[in-house]
Amino acid sequence: MTDTFDDIIAAARPVIAAAPVCDALDEHGLHHQILPPSIRPVDDGTVLFGPARTGGYKVISGFVEGIYDLEMALVDDLKPGEVCVMATGGNTDIGPWGELLSTRARHLEAAGFLTDGAARDVVAIRAMGFPVFTAALSPADTQYRGMMVEKDVPITIGGVSIAPGDVLVGDVDGVVVVPRAQALAVLSTAMTKITGERRMRADLEAGMSLAEAFRKHGLL
Template sequence: MTESFADIIERARPLIASAPVSDALDQHGFHRQILPPNIRPVDDGTVLFGPVRTGSYRPIWENIENIYDLEIALVDDLKAGEVCVLACGGNLSIGPWGELLSTRARYLNAAGFLTDGAARDVAAIRAMGFPVFTGALSPADTQGRGMMAAKDIPIRIGETDIAPGDIIVGDVDGVVVVPRAAALEVLSTALGKITGERRMRADIEAGMSLAEAFRKHGLL
């Protein structure tokens, strides 16, 4: 029986890591899928994994009425397992995320949040265990600094294009984006690499030399 997209997402969830997925992306010819290294988890122990919902921000310099409406609409519409990704053009003055949005997203069983802008309320977010990845930490609100211009559209962070439905994988090593159309193949390859690495590690722990283990498994 052919494995479905939902099947492989669930099979990958307890095992997934950014490094083997990055290797799998390279193997399948996707070489610009790593997000900028300044985007870090608020809590190093959290993992980001799931299909993305997107929003884009633009800078502003004045107070705007109803500035939060589009952002609220996106967060309230998050489905279980989805990751909210907000592109701020790398503008660290724009801080679109904090405790209250995390609380709502967690209630909806969303899988996490990422921005190349800033986030705040770090202590509260860590306490609730919700995966948040951000380009910076800042106490600043978005009012007078930035507002969401569109949602559920293709966005770009660093050198990586991100479309709604693409799969994002993030951990303490970094963040990668898997194009939706290639997700089955890439994640299957990544899971095979994870299984192979575990077997190789067991051989090394049992005393096998690195050279011999590499000849046997072909992994590094």
């Protein structure tokens, strides 16, 4: 078993996937950590993985001076491997993310972005390969619609709490949230499952029956 949080993140990054992490969460009694299935990757080939940095929005109607200040402060402070998470309360009229923020986050070696709001500039984001997960696509800017009012605080998306430092794992299957306090144990379990699945798949490809492979590996 890997000893530190940073070690398990580094070891898991090349092979991590949402499904085995979801199974590992279940094994540890954490059954309500799946974000709404409406939150999808802009590019199905990208993987979201890393500790969260969070921001929360409120609805506005009209022009607000300095509306982007807190949003820019969060993005400019992203550290390598972190995932920027902006919660709009599920309001897809609010579109906090696009090409320019992706460009800055990628330069800072952030691990991706997620919102229950909207994102835009899809063609550019796909071209740069930056992981962006969003509940909607829209050309709308946040001005006149929504404003970030809190940074680095616990937020909620689809009934799932996300605190700064919680680990997000997302791919085309969906997104799960691993509480930071349980991250080392859950990700270690997930890594064991990923290794076991590879061995079971090899047996199935060699002709072993599903029932026999299940008896041998205990996986499905």
